[in-house]
Amino acid sequence: MQMTPTRRAFLSYAAAFGTAPILPAVAQKTATVTMGVITPTTGTFAYAGDLVARGAALALEMHGSNVLGTNVRLLTRDDEGKPASGVRRVQEAATSDGMRYFIGAYSSAVGLAESEVAQREKLLQFAAGGSEDFTGTRCGRYTFQWSAHPYTAIRATLEYVRKSFPQKKTIYTLTADYVFGHALLKYTRIVAAELGFELVGNDNHPFGERQYTQYLTKVVAAKPDILLLNTAGADAVTAIRQFANFGADNISLVGPWTLEVDQLAELAPEMRTGLILGQNYYPDVDTPANKEFVAAYNKKFAALPGYSSAYAYDAIRTLLLAMENANSVEVPAVIKALERMSWDGVLGRMSIDPKTHQLVRPYFVARCKPASAMRHAADFAEIVATGNAPQPSQLNECKQMPEL
Amino acid sequence: MLWLVSAQLVNGIAIGMIYALMSFGLSIIKGLLNIPNFAHGALYALGAYICYSAVSMGLPFALGLLAAFAGAALAGWALQRFAIQPASKSGYLAQLVTLFGAALVIEQMLLIGWGTIGLSYSPPPLLRGAVNLGFTVVPKYIAFASVFSALVIVSVWLLIERTKFGAYLRAGIERPDTTRALGVNVDLLLGVGMMMGAGLAGLAGGLALPLVGATSTMGGDMLGIAFVVLVIGGLGSLYGSVAAGVLVGVVQSLTAIAAPAASTAIIYAAMIGILLFRPQGLFGER
Numbered sequence: 001m002q003m004t005p006t007r008r009a010f011l012s013y014a015a016a017f018g019t020a021p022i023l024p025a026v027a028q029k030t031a032t033v034t035m036g037v038i039t040p041t042t043g044t045f046a047y048a049g050d051l052v053a054r055g056a057a058l059a060l061e062m063h064g065s066n067v068l069g070t071n072v073r074l075l076t077r078d079d080e081g082k083p084a085s086g087v088r089r090v091q092e093a094a095t096s097d098g099m100r101y102f103i104g105a106y107s108s109a110v111g112l113a114e115s116e117v118a119q120r121e122k123l124l125q126f127a128a129g130g131s132e133d134f135t136g137t138r139c140g141r142y143t144f145q146w147s148a149h150p151y152t153a154i155r156a157t158l159e160y161v162r163k164s165f166p167q168k169k170t171i172y173t174l175t176a177d178y179v180f181g182h183a184l185l186k187y188t189r190i191v192a193a194e195l196g197f198e199l200v201g202n203d204n205h206p207f208g209e210r211q212y213t214q215y216l217t218k219v220v221a222a223k224p225d226i227l228l229l230n231t232a233g234a235d236a237v238t239a240i241r242q243f244a245n246f247g248a249d250n251i252s253l254v255g256p257w258t259l260e261v262d263q264l265a266e267l268a269p270e271m272r273t274g275l276i277l278g279q280n281y282y283p284d285v286d287t288p289a290n291k292e293f294v295a296a297y298n299k300k301f302a303a304l305p306g307y308s309s310a311y312a313y314d315a316i317r318t319l320l321l322a323m324e325n326a327n328s329v330e331v332p333a334v335i336k337a338l339e340r341m342s343w344d345g346v347l348g349r350m351s352i353d354p355k356t357h358q359l360v361r362p363y364f365v366a367r368c369k370p371a372s373a374m375r376h377a378a379d380f381a382e383i384v385a386t387g388n389a390p391q392p393s394q395l396n397e398c399k400q401m402p403e404l
Numbered sequence: 405m406l407w408l409v410s411a412q413l414v415n416g417i418a419i420g421m422i423y424a425l426m427s428f429g430l431s432i433i434k435g436l437l438n439i440p441n442f443a444h445g446a447l448y449a450l451g452a453y454i455c456y457s458a459v460s461m462g463l464p465f466a467l468g469l470l471a472a473f474a475g476a477a478l479a480g481w482a483l484q485r486f487a488i489q490p491a492s493k494s495g496y497l498a499q500l501v502t503l504f505g506a507a508l509v510i511e512q513m514l515l516i517g518w519g520t521i522g523l524s525y526s527p528p529p530l531l532r533g534a535v536n537l538g539f540t541v542v543p544k545y546i547a548f549a550s551v552f553s554a555l556v557i558v559s560v561w562l563l564i565e566r567t568k569f570g571a572y573l574r575a576g577i578e579r580p581d582t583t584r585a586l587g588v589n590v591d592l593l594l595g596v597g598m599m600m601g602a603g604l605a606g607l608a609g610g611l612a613l614p615l616v617g618a619t620s621t622m623g624g625d626m627l628g629i630a631f632v633v634l635v636i637g638g639l640g641s642l643y644g645s646v647a648a649g650v651l652v653g654v655v656q657s658l659t660a661i662a663a664p665a666a667s668t669a670i671i672y673a674a675m676i677g678i679l680l681f682r683p684q685g686l687f688g689e690r
Contacts, residue, residue: 050520203664204664206665206669208625210622210626211668213543214419214656214657214659214664214667215660217412217540217657217660218408218411220540221407221408221411234522237617241524241617242616244526245532245534245543245614247533247543247544248541266524268525
């Protein structure tokens with residue numbers, strides 16, 4: 001028997017199918033907290049994208065994907081390491097997917113651009129990156145900075161060098177020509193004066209540079225005691241590879257914010273031996289929360305976590321803690337909770353400076369081991385110093401946090 | 405100041421020779437197939453990875469370079485035989501799109517085969533350290549790479565200019581129809597030419613391994629510079645690319661003295677200037 005639909009039945013089906021996509025969306029917005037992981041999976045920082053996503057997913061999984069009886073879902077988007085793409089992804093996720101919280105970006109330039117959207121759309125952003133502008137001239141009530149302040153990073157690293165190598169007094173800097181590098185250079189000048197170093201030269205290199213010998217020729221000619229790399233990512237890896245070819249063993253290579261543990265595998269052991277590196281995170285950090293994190297990460301991914309994963313894990317974990325602390329999943333309440341909280345995080349006892357939204361946290365200095373001293377394939381370095389000097393308040397340019 | 409200029413000049417010539425090697429292969433393919441080989445960067449990256457694998461297996465660096473040449477040449481032949489040749493029946497645009505696609509496929513294969521983490525290799529002990537010239541130091545490996553590049557370019561020049569095979573090749577480039585009418589298998593010639601150009605890209609990748617490592621995206625970085633060199637030298641000029649390669653290296657290096665941050669931008673500005681005022685390039689003919 002052939003069924004012929006009546007016009008009324010047809011209209012009923014059409015209405016049902018037409019509204020069907022809307023219903024879950026409404027339900028989603030009321031019963032689910034959507035958190036964005038806006039991170040680069042292509043471009044210069046492509047190596048970090050998956051690692052950030054891993055850390056975020058693990059934090060959520062360990063929390064049961066639920067907070068205060070509300071489901072939490074993660075949304076991952078590729079910012080391509082480009083500010084325009086990052087802004088577009090955040091805007092799309094907020095408008096189409098109901099995202100109210102996000103972690104990102106990995107690059108300062110991208111994160112700062114996204115911060116504008118966060119303030120406008122009232123989204124809570126937990127950012128990472130080396131620019132001081134997050135907590136300085138472009139601070140905002142909706143943006144928090146997980147990574148250390150550049151002053152903290154430079155101070156911790158150069159303090160170690162001053163104590164351990166008192167004979168080394170002159171520094172040549174190689175600086176990435178964008179906000180991140182400029183912030184590091186600014187504080188290198190301040191900290192070098194505080195600690196009695198002499199800066200004998202600086203060269204800015206374009207972002208994404210792959211040819212460094214023209215700069216390194218100048219460095220070697222200037223005969224500094226230290227080459228300080230105010231650059232990061234693939235740029236830093238390439239610069240170190242090419243510097244190794246000069247055989248200038250009398251010049252110490254120091255990177256206050258240059259390579260995280262995730263990238264050390266990209267260098268041959270003889271290229272990284274003796275490198276002094278400032279670290280936002282290192283798997284050996286001796287805190288209960290970090291031990292729990294490292295064990296869970298190792299069990300799930302059969303690897304040790306690095307900065308990218310630790311940032312995402314700790315940021316998501318902190319946001320969930322703040323929601324519980326606020327007894328609410330609403331953004332304004334969570335912001336207020338974060339501003340007054342103090343908690344045991346992956347890096348130790350942590351809090352947020354309410355005047356700047358900078359995470360108050362330690363910074364680690366690691367020294368790379370020779371291949372013969374490595375206990376396993378990822379045992380690249382050991383923590384040799386820890387510093388937590390905050391940016392001097394008179395240097396901070398965050399005028400005032402606006403009302404929510 | 406004079407010593408700094410001299411030092412940067414030496415560095416520029418050395419780096420320029422590596423650019424020249426890369427662009428020389430690109431120029432051969434451009435001449436033979438009359439299309440810009442957008443997969444040239446990917447073949448360069450392939451050469452770096454093959455060289456890395458060879459030395460990781462314990463082979464000497466020289467054999468690693470040979471493997472880089474052979475592997476990329478083989479890939480170039482396959483590209484010509486199974487992609488460009490069939491696409492040529494559909495026209496110029498189809499060939500361009502095919503080469504774009506081939507570059508993406510090779511890059512993805514590198515990621516699948518070798519992983520996402522970049523790889524590093526230190527030069528053999530004999531080539532580590534630097535030579536002190538009095539007014540500057542030059543890393544031994546960079547000196548080796550530039551001399552080696554020059555020798556390879558001279559060898560290929562001799563092959564093209566002084567052998568019967570070279571004569572066929574030149575005829576195939578300049579008058580393909582006449583050459584075919586004389587009974588020469590031009591398709592075979594194009595295949596061999598493609599192998600040579602691709603092999604040179606792979607060899608350049610192997611040579612660059614101790615300097616820039618091996619990453620799947622390294623081809624894109626180098627391809628940009630290689631095209632700049634090709635345009636400055638003249639799209640139709642095989643040897644213009646060699647002179648332009650050295651010129652680009654020197655300009656890039658000398659700019660680092662006064663305006664380091666502009667040392668890369670200036671070569672692209674130079675390319676735009678050439679396109680505006682001398683579109684045939686410095687050594688090309690209208």
